Amino acid sequence: MIIRKRLAAGACALAATLAVGLFPVSAAADESAQETPKVELVLDVSGSMGTRDIDGQSRMSAAKQAFNDVLDAVPADVQLGIRTLGANYPGNNRVTGCKDTAQLYPVGHVDRTEAKTAVATLMPTGWTPIGPALLAAGKDLQGGNATRRIVLITDGEDTCGPLDPCVVARQLAAEGTNLTVDTLGLVPNDKIRTQLSCIADATGGTYTSVTHANELTSRVKQLVDRAADTQVVTPTATEGAAKCSTAPLLGAGLYTDREEFSEHRWYRVNVSDGQELRASVSVGADRAVNNDYGVLLQALTTNGRELVRGSDAGSGRTDAISAGLRYAWAPNSDTPVSRTVCLEVSNSFSAPASVKTTPGLPVELGIGLVSSPDNPSDVAAFGLGRGWVLLVVLALTGLLAGLLWGWLARWRVAIRRIN
Numbered sequence: 395m396i397i398r399k400r401l402a403a404g405a406c407a408l409a410a411t412l413a414v415g416l417f418p419v420s421a422a423a424d425e426s427a428q429e430t431p432k433v434e435l436v437l438d439v440s441g442s443m444g445t446r447d448i449d450g451q452s453r454m455s456a457a458k459q460a461f462n463d464v465l466d467a468v469p470a471d472v473q474l475g476i477r478t479l480g481a482n483y484p485g486n487n488r489v490t491g492c493k494d495t496a497q498l499y500p501v502g503h504v505d506r507t508e509a510k511t512a513v514a515t516l517m518p519t520g521w522t523p524i525g526p527a528l529l530a531a532g533k534d535l536q537g538g539n540a541t542r543r544i545v546l547i548t549d550g551e552d553t554c555g556p557l558d559p560c561v562v563a564r565q566l567a568a569e570g571t572n573l574t575v576d577t578l579g580l581v582p583n584d585k586i587r588t589q590l591s592c593i594a595d596a597t598g599g600t601y602t603s604v605t606h607a608n609e610l611t612s613r614v615k616q617l618v619d620r621a622a623d624t625q626v627v628t629p630t631a632t633e634g635a636a637k638c639s640t641a642p643l644l645g646a647g648l649y650t651d652r653e654e655f656s657e658h659r660w661y662r663v664n665v666s667d668g669q670e671l672r673a674s675v676s677v678g679a680d681r682a683v684n685n686d687y688g689v690l691l692q693a694l695t696t697n698g699r700e701l702v703r704g705s706d707a708g709s710g711r712t713d714a715i716s717a718g719l720r721y722a723w724a725p726n727s728d729t730p731v732s733r734t735v736c737l738e739v740s741n742s743f744s745a746p747a748s749v750k751t752t753p754g755l756p757v758e759l760g761i762g763l764v765s766s767p768d769n770p771s772d773v774a775a776f777g778l779g780r781g782w783v784l785l786v787v788l789a790l791t792g793l794l795a796g797l798l799w800g801w802l803a804r805w806r807v808a809i810r811r812i813n
Contacts, residue, residue: 429538429539429540430471430472430473430540431471431472431473431540431541431542431543431621431622432472432473432474432475432501432535432538432540432541432542432543432621433472433473433474433475433501433542433543433544433545433617433618433621434474434475434476434477434501434531434534434535434543434544434545435461435464435474435475435476435477435545435547435614436476436477436478436479436527436528436531436544436545436546436547437457437461437476437477437478437479437498437516437547437548438478438479438480438522438524438546438547438548438549438550439454439478439479439480439481439516439517439518439519439520440479440480440518440519440520440521440522440549440550440553441480441484441518441519441520442518442522442549442550443457443518443549444518445549448580448605448606448607448610449606449607451607452518453518453549453580454516454517454518456580456607456610457547457580457610458513458514458516459607459611460547460607460610460611460614461476461510461513461614462510462513463611463615464611464614464615464618465504465506465509465510465513466506467615467618468504468506468618469618469619469622470503471622472618472621472622473501473502473503474499474501474502474504474509474618475497475499475500475501475502475534475535476497476498476499476509476512476513477495477496477497477498477527477530477531477534478495478496478498478516478527479494479495479521479522479523479524479526479527479548480494480495480519480520480521480522480523481494481496481498481516481517481519481520482494482496482519482520483519483520483521484519484520485520488521488554491520491521491523491553491554492521492523492526492553492554492557493523493526494519494520494521494523495523495526495527495530497530497534498512498513498516499512500534501534501535521553521554522548522550522551522552522553522554523552523553523554524546524548524551524552524554524559524589524593525552525554525555525557525558525559525561525562526554526557527546528544528546528559528562528563528566528575528593529562529565529566531544532544532566532569532573535573539572540572541572541574541621542572542573542574543573543574543575543576543599543617543618543620543621544573544574544575544576545576545578545614545617545618546575546576546577546578546590546593547578547580547610547614548577548578548579548580548586548590549579549580549581549586550581550583550586551585551586551589552589559589559592559593560589560592560593560596562593563575563592563593563594563596563597564596564680564681566596566597567596567597567598567678567680567756568652568753568756573597574597574598574599575593575594575596575597575599576594576599576600576601576602576617577590577591577593577594577599577600577601577602578590578601578602578603578604578610578613578614579601579602579603579604580604580605580610582603582605587601587603595680596680596681598678598714600617629647629648629649629650629758630647630648630649630650631649631650631651632644632649632650632651632661632759633651634651634653634659634660634661634739634757635659635660635661636658636659636660637660638660638662638694638696638736638738639696640660641660641661641662641736641737642661642662643662643663643664643734644661644662644663644759644761645663645664645761645763646761646762646763647760647761648758648759648760648761649661649758649759649760649761650756650757650758650759651756651757651759652753652754652755652756652757653677653739653741653754653755653757654751654752654754654755655741655743655744655745655751655754655755656740656741656742656743656744657740657741657754658738658739658740659738659739659740659757660736660737660738660739661736661737661739661759662734662735662736662737663734663735663737663761663763664732664733664734664735665721665723665732665733665734665735665763666723666731666732666733667723667731667732668722668723669722669723669763669764670720670721670722670763670764671693671719671720671721671722671735671761671762671763672718672719672720672761672762672763672764673691673693673718673719673720673737673759673760673761673762674691674704674716674717674718674719674759674760675689675691675716675717675718675739675757675758675759675760676689676714676715676716676757676758677689677714677715677716677739677741677743677755677756677757678714678755678756678757678758679714679715679743679755680755680756681745681749681750682745682746682749683743683744683745683749684743684744684745684746685709686707686708686709686742687707687708687709687715687741687742687743687744688705688706688707688708688715688741688742689705689706689707689715689716689717689739689740689741689742690703690704690705690717690738690739690740690741691703691704691705691717691718691719691737691738691739692719692737692738692740693719693721693735693736693737694735694736694738695733695735695736696734696736701721701735702719702720702721703719704717704718704719705717707742715741721735737759737761739757739759741755743755
């Protein structure tokens with residue numbers, strides 16, 4: 395038995411050695427310094443926050459407790475700020491009440507004592523201007539390319555229409571993909587849930603209903619930590635064309651655009667012999683859409699011949715739908731030739747008549763070009779990328795393991811016969 399275990403261990407070690415030999419670990423490229431992420435907690439301090447229905451204490455007390463715990467645990471690499479809404483004006487003038495949003499603590503590295511002191515002064519006071527507060531929070535977080543996150547904690551709907559918070563969230567999302575709004579509702583009310591879900595959906599965020607103090611603390615901590623863990627690639631704004639000949643010429647990178655419902659949008663990419671084009675697209679449904687939709691990404695030659703396509707379809711409400719493709723030019727001469735590939739992005743989204751169709755749906759287009767001029771076969775072959783090498787490794791490993799297992803089985807039978 396001991397011999398058999400050692401032989402099995404030796405087989406595993408040999409298989410691992412083969413894999414390492416064929417897949418040497420490459421040295422990681424030096425990473426450029428990342429900007430620290432920014433988070434702003436936006437707290438509702440309206441009069442209703444004085445209601446005592448969270449574990450025997452007021453909603454305001456539960457929020458203060460949560461904020462103190464969160465401030466104690468803020469990661470060192472996160473810049474955090476606090477903004478309030480409805481904290482300063484107790485009167486009945488709607489115009490004044492709907493301007494009542496202020497930054498309680500500026501976005502930056504946290505002085506815990508100072509921030510806690512500011513939180514301790516809050517008392518349930520006024521209106522619920524969620525839309526204006528989100529607009530102001532977006533400005534608080536401007537600057538730099540780091541990830542930005544707004545965490546909104548409220549116990550009610552916005553009371554300051556016609557500035558719809560959901561429309562504000564879509565405007566924030568249109569500024570770039572680095573800003574996310576997460577919402578936490580302290581009252582399990584259908585109207586509140588609908589509005590807060592819409593705000594979160596528009597920016598790729600989350601909505602959470604919390605009814606206990608420990609849930610509130612845990613969720614806010616989680617969202618602040620998530621901002622610290624997020625890796626950001628800043629997209630470049632571009633504008634696709636109605637045909638390939640006039641489309642923008644793009645290189646490797648991440649791009650954002652807007653596409654109308656059921657529109658076809660074109661982009662161009664130069665791909666050389668021995669290079670593999672890798673492209674992906676996501677179209678966001680940042681508003682209510684009809685069931686049955688799809689997105690198509692095609693790569694074509696300049697004369698319209700299709701090279702490869704990727705598509706996806708769905709049914710029901712979604713936040714985004716994505717498709718991707720890979721295509722490699724096979725080298726046919728000693729001198730690499732660059733060719734232009736046309737990328738077509740189209741969607742089949744539609745919406746009810748009551749839904750605005752402008753601005754267009756947010757589009758995120760990722761383009762990658764993988765090249766290996768010294769060894770062209772190292773790029774994709776028939777869409778498998780480096781899959782041929784992997785198949786060879788798996789085949790050799792399987793063959794070796796099979797031979798060893800067969801030898802062990804025969805050896806065990808022989809031992810039994812002897813005994």
